[in-house]
Amino acid sequence: MKPRTKRFALIAAGIVVLCAAAAFVLNAFQSNLVFFFTPTQVSKGEAPKGRTFRAGGMVKEGSLVRDGNTVRFVITDTVHEMPVTYVGLLPDLFKEGKGVVSQGKLGEDGMFVASEVLAKHDENYMPPEAQHAMDEAAAAKAAKSVQTPAPIKGNP
């Protein structure tokens, strides 16, 4: 092979390998994105069935039930609720009435089977996703209470 052909082959091979690596990375990226849904979105059926996602909000007061190593609790954004079941130990900062984010899949019966309940490093820290869920719900509620007294009539 001439030096020039050789160099060309080297560059071409490099580009092919890089493209393959990029395709592979992006593919892995695509299939491992974990989306976040609020309890309201879940109750509207926006969350995917059979795919892992995150859900968050507040742990409803009085909803925590233990059964062996299985725990059940309810996540609420004050408007909608979703039941969660989880096998394992809860993080130190898990408390009723505090923010929580958990990751898992939604079962056919509407039960969220969590594979992970996320630990946070600071007690006063509200997981941003959980805060987001509460804010969304509060905003929706506010919007509704404005609309309800004066529903628009007349127009088809």
Add this chain to the structure above:
Amino acid sequence: MIPELGNFALMLAALVAVMQGVLPIAGTLVRNPQTQVTLQSLARPTAALQFVLVAFAFGALASAFLNNDFSVLYVSQHSNSLLPKPYQFAAVWGGHEGSLLLWVLLLALWSVAVAVFSRSLPLDMVARVIGVLGLISVGFLLFILTTSNPFERLLPAAMDGKDLNPLLQDPGLVIHPPMLYMGYVGMAVAFAFAVAALMSGRLDAAWARWSRPWTVVAWTFLTFGIGLGSWWAYYELGWGGWWFWDPVENASLMPWLVGTALIHSLMVTEKRGSFKAWTVLLAIAAFSLSLLGTFLVRSGVLTSVHAFASDPKRGVFILVFLAVVVGASLTLFAWRAPRVALGGRMELVSRESFLLANSVLLVVATAAVLLGTIYPLIIDALNMGKLSVGPPYFNAVFAPLLVPTVFLMIPGSVARWRDANVREIAHKLRWTFAGAVALAVLLPFVLGGWAIGAAVGLFLGCWVALGTAQQVLERVGKPGRIGASFWGQHIAHFGMAVLVIGITGVKCYEVERDVRMRIGDVVTIAPYTFRLNSLDEVRGPNYKAVRADVQVLRNDKIIEILQPEKRRYFSSAMAMTEAGIDSGFMRDLYVSLGEPLDDARTEWSMRVYYKPFVPWLWGGVLLMVLGGVFAALDRRYRK
């Protein structure tokens, strides 16, 4: 009074930094030889003066902490009168403002080190390097003074402080940030050398030789800092995990990956004069990623993107500063790089090509980590929804990219420069290869079950370990003095092998049991039996705790008593898990308390883990650090 003096010193330091950044570089641009020398000679004294001033400011803040001066807002937020003294001192870098001050202090320290250990460098080069460091310092000092001043007063003063986050009250975390920052900031020196070389247009082997020891030292600190962080997470978080692909961890991993590529690429530039442009780009990237890391971790962008909204000044400053650094250096690169002469020729198969391949692989891995780390932030900032990228992505991407990288370490270091022969390399390494394959096939049976992942990991580890040993034995058998850098290379590579074996072992063979236990209950992970012996209340300086007494038995003999604790800190009522760990050569036994399951607090949920090879992780990191120390001490650099 002292905090005001500290504040004043910081302002003076900013002024001096401006002088340090502008005058020496101006000295390289003027025509008059007399003015040239005068201006360039200002580099060293201004760097020293800036260091003194920043050190004074740092001391002032430390004294506010040690004297419980809760009229300083930052102190009241991160300390408490009950906090033990060493932690009061460490609390100086326990938050955003103080850690930035530490950053600037270390930058000033590196600048002084450059000023002192650069006697063999031409004066104009010293002027440029110290000038660039001064400009970086200006950016940071302005950032501190305008948006994150640690000396801000709180009126009226707080009665007592809010206390340092209990997770940070730990010896591992006292030294982790300074080590990591030494690494981050050290990359600034590599960056400054690269930019100085671009400015002068002398991008040659000499530049690479000057830059190498500094880069190696920075890399060594970074390695140590990351290792410490991982070690801390392992024993302090109580989850038994040592790497979570947390954005904070990724922020430190990215400069490490690029830094690793950089120290190898610098070697090629020094020895063969090639890859100059690539090396410069790596130096720019390593420092930019260090900046990104510092800001991501400390600015609050990561815990919540909305930190941008709560303090827009900080976020904007960060983005502008990053844009200036990256933009200016790349512009300089685009302007100067075409004038850089091509280096020595190389063939398709040569040591250069192996190193280039690994360099590219490391950069691709970095890009993959960067994508997974900042994509959720960007999507959130654009209000396009909330999502996260979890460990499965990083694991899926990282393993396939690093398998070839680790594999190529051995042929790369065996191959000859310029022109190597594949058949020759294969012939030389055939027995090493066979040995590694044999070990990879057999070892999994010994360790507890055959799995393809385990075999691949063990093969790589054994391949690098055996290959390294082969090269060392060959070299020792030959006459002639062996340089420190030879030992550095092989110790660090051997450390990588130990790390790979450790990761494989712990990933494939760990056993985790979450159980509920009462006093007297036992749980068995063959061949170990864990018995909960007692539960006691204990009191620490600023917390009280429940301490469990767990006996570990093997063949009915007690081999160890583990004492995991569940602490509750007075100041914050925050619960904390302190794991009980027994470390051996081959494994860790790890017990941590979950939570009480009944009102009488006699039954607890507990984690009982058998973690093989965990000590190898730390061993591997320490070997890499040792390798870095050796490499930096090589005689060639002390001329």
